[in-house]
Amino acid sequence: MFEIKENFPLKKYNTFGIDVKARYFSMCPSKDELIQSINKYKKEKLPLMILGGGSNVLFTQNFPGLIIQPALKGIEVINENSRVIQLKVGAGEDWDEFVEYCVEKGWGGVENLSFIPGNVGTCPIQNIGAYGVEVKDVITEVETLEIETLKTHRFKNADCHFGYRDSIFKRALKGKHIIMHVYFRLSKKANFILDYGNLQNELSRFDKINLQNIRQAVIDIRNAKLPKPEETGNAGSFFKNPVVDKKELEQLQLNHPEIPFYSFGDETVKIPAGWLIEQAGWKGKKMRNVGVHEKQALVLINLGHATGEEVVQLAHNIQQSVWEMFGIELEMEVNIV
Numbered sequence: 001m002f003e004i005k006e007n008f009p010l011k012k013y014n015t016f017g018i019d020v021k022a023r024y025f026s027m028c029p030s031k032d033e034l035i036q037s038i039n040k041y042k043k044e045k046l047p048l049m050i051l052g053g054g055s056n057v058l059f060t061q062n063f064p065g066l067i068i069q070p071a072l073k074g075i076e077v078i079n080e081n082s083r084v085i086q087l088k089v090g091a092g093e094d095w096d097e098f099v100e101y102c103v104e105k106g107w108g109g110v111e112n113l114s115f116i117p118g119n120v121g122t123c124p125i126q127n128i129g130a131y132g133v134e135v136k137d138v139i140t141e142v143e144t145l146e147i148e149t150l151k152t153h154r155f156k157n158a159d160c161h162f163g164y165r166d167s168i169f170k171r172a173l174k175g176k177h178i179i180m181h182v183y184f185r186l187s188k189k190a191n192f193i194l195d196y197g198n199l200q201n202e203l204s205r206f207d208k209i210n211l212q213n214i215r216q217a218v219i220d221i222r223n224a225k226l227p228k229p230e231e232t233g234n235a236g237s238f239f240k241n242p243v244v245d246k247k248e249l250e251q252l253q254l255n256h257p258e259i260p261f262y263s264f265g266d267e268t269v270k271i272p273a274g275w276l277i278e279q280a281g282w283k284g285k286k287m288r289n290v291g292v293h294e295k296q297a298l299v300l301i302n303l304g305h306a307t308g309e310e311v312v313q314l315a316h317n318i319q320q321s322v323w324e325m326f327g328i329e330l331e332m333e334v335n336i337v
Contacts, residue, residue, distance in 0.1 A: 002033050004040060004066070013069070014054035015117055017233030018308050022049075024066040029092065031152075034070060034145055034178055041066045048147070049337065050178050052122030053095070056235055057335045060308030070121050072180050075101060080188075086140065087184045091121025095128075103211045107186035109138040111211050112193060114218040117229060117236065121179040125169040126333075127162045131218060132196030136162035140185045142169075144177035153177065164264075165240050165333055225295045233302030234293070238315060239273040239330045252326060273322075273330055274298040280321040290314045312336060 008025030011017055024046065026037040041048045047065030051057065071092035079086040085107055089098060095118045099110045112133040123135045124142050139162075142155045161168040169177065192209060194200050202217040203209055227234055244252070245268050252259055252271075256279075261269040277283065277297040284294035289306035292314070293299040300311055319330045 002036055004037065008067070010054075010059060010063070010067075013051060014057055014059055014235075015229035015233065016058055016235050016306075016308070016311065017229070017302050018059045018306065018311075020059045020062045020308070022063040022065075022067040025069070026066065027069045027071050029071040029073065031072070031145060031180060034068065034180070035150055037066065037068045038145075038147055038150065038178075041068075048175070050175075052091070052125075053118035055117035055229070056122065056126055056333070057337055058235060058308050058311055059337050060312060061337075063337065068178065070119075070178055070180060072121075078183065083188055085186050085188060087186065088143075089120050089182050089184060091119060091179050091181060093120040095120055095123055099215065102186060103215045106188065106211065108189070108191060108211055109133075109184070109186040110135070111214045112196075112199075112218060114215045115222045120182050124160060124162075124167055124179065124182055126165055127167050129165070131199050132193045134162070134164075136160070136167075138184050138186060139182060141183040142179055143181040143183070144169075144173075144179050146177050148176065152180075164243065164270075226299060227293055227301060232293075233306065234299050235334045237273075237298045238300045238332060238334050239277070239298060239318075240333045241270045241273045242276075242328050242330060243268050243270050244328065245269075252328075256326070271328070276322045276326055276328060276330070277318055280318065280325050282318050282321065287314055287317075292318070308336075 004024050004026045006024055008022045010022055011019045028034045028037055049063060049067045051067050051069045072090035073092050074090040076088040077085060078088050096115055098120055099114050103111055112131040113128060116128055116130060124139055128135050139157055142160055144153045146153055192214060199217060202221055206213040243264055249261060249269050260275055261271050264270040274297040282292045283297040285292050288310060289303050290310045291301050291303050293301050300314055315332060322328055322330050
């Protein structure tokens with residue numbers, strides 16, 4: 001039965017575990033319920049927020065309006081042949097459960113994205129990525145409900161304007177569309193991407209390379225360096241890896257010859273933000289109720305009863321330190337509310 005709840009606690013609905021409330025909250029497992037919720041927002045002229053799995057958001061206060069959580073389910077085969085399979089997946093499906101399902105079926109393309117928290121509906125917004133793979137590589141279309149007109153839209157991959165941790169849904173269409181389904185094109189043939197980070201090294205423990213072992217290797221790596229949100233509140237990588245042009249890299253190397261980098265296009269490189277933060281002395285550091293994870297400096301953590309403002313202040317302090325040391329401006333990956 002359709003229901004909009006009042007003064008709804010959000011602590012379990014954000015992986016940072018920030019204890020705030022929404023004035024109204026609606027979980028919508030269908031398009032009709034999305035429309036009913038939107039109509040309430042329009043009628044009462046409320047602030048509106050669309051919330052996925054809560055893995056990339058930091059609440060700094062109670063939300064004064066309506067939060068809608070799209071909960072459409074289902075994994076449907078749209079088309080397939082001997083080489084590829086095309087799927088239509090509901091926005092409310094858990095991302096890692098979807099990855100696990102694909103790996104068990106022998107469908108390749110998302111195994112490197114194992115163990116990333118969140119829902120399927122939010123993966124195109126952020127263009128999630130890990131170990132040399134971005135979700136844009138396997139998305140063919142994104143189906144949305146336009147909030148203003150209540151019309152359904154289908155965005156082809158090129159229409160989504162995917163970039164590094166970026167998409168049209170994060171910029172021009174932010175707050176204007178609700179993602180209902182994501183369409184994927186996965187491979188039935190082996191096409192593994194293994195040359196990123198320490199994935200190849202981790203795989204040397206296994207007797208063969210296949211989808212299951214790649215997934216397990218990624219999970220093992222992530223478990224070794226990232227805290228579980230249910231145990232320690234966090235939102236994964238808090239900052240983007242900065243992208244600089246090669247001339248700027250040459251200048252940085254004059255004072256920091258050991259600076260690591262990865263090629264990113266013809267004229268730019270990507271520098272690991274975690275390394276910059278660690279060099280600035282923040283790894284493992286604590287400030288009252290918040291801190292920087294001792295194994296991965298990219299991850300800010302809730303040490304217990306933290307407020308969103310405390311996390312933001314820590315982030316600003318880190319940004320200032322990195323700027324003073326390297327002249328590089330770190331950009332937050334997490335959405336601040």
